[in-house]
Amino acid sequence: MDTLDKNLLALLLENSRLSITELAKRLQVTRATVQEHIRRLERSQIIQGYTVRLHPEYLQRQVCANVLIAADQKKLAQVSKKIEQIKAVQTLHSISGQYDLCAQVQEETTESLDQQIDKIISIEGIERTQTSIYLSRKFDRS
Template sequence: MDRLSPLDQSLLRLLTANARASVSELAKQLGVSRLTVQNHMQQLERHKVIEGYTVKLRSDYAPWQIAAYMLIATDQKRLGPLVRALEKIAEIHSLYSISGEYDLVAELRAENTTALDVAMDKVTAIEGVLRSHSSVLLSKKFER
């Protein structure tokens, strides 16, 4: 799928805002038939534009109560095994390669500061991690 149509883009915006919206509701908001919405959703899923649907939990119901970003400088020769080791740390919610002084940024989520500290220690103990810098998230101002 090379380019998304304006309808696909609008559909994705609606689903991003509310993944539980019914096909009928989406069709009404888009001004098209239910069948059109179903066909576009199936096509987006088939082309892996949509990889899944999720639920957003209110922060006080989430099993994790604390989150942090951790910048990680690495030995580039050990990047593959290092990333595989990071995948095994359950508290790492996402991992991105970045440009600049650090090579990776990990988003960590944990139940409390002790669990977060343990997870960060696991990261720094991995062979190939040269140094890290962490920032704990204090509050969410907004999310899109």
């Protein structure tokens, strides 16, 4: 990945709706160069797709929590696959420290959030969890 790729990605992360023409103008290269770099970044899976991020309130999922998960190391892959099947889980990260995974869970109410957390806790291979509910959003850089 060269400097142009890094600058292109920085612009796309800032505003993924920029046109090829605008990207070329800002990077001071031709449209063809920008298109070729984007194609190469897509082929190499550095750019893995384009999406719309909706505010959780629009989705009626106003309650959000992080669930820290400690799991049997021999069953970690199976645990991850089972968690992936739970629709309320928005992201799952492997983490360092006392816990192995961190799941971000979003739901409409605290009651439905509790049900989703119960689904996670009941997965075979999970040894313990710790849940923190988000109280307010201070900022979001993504």
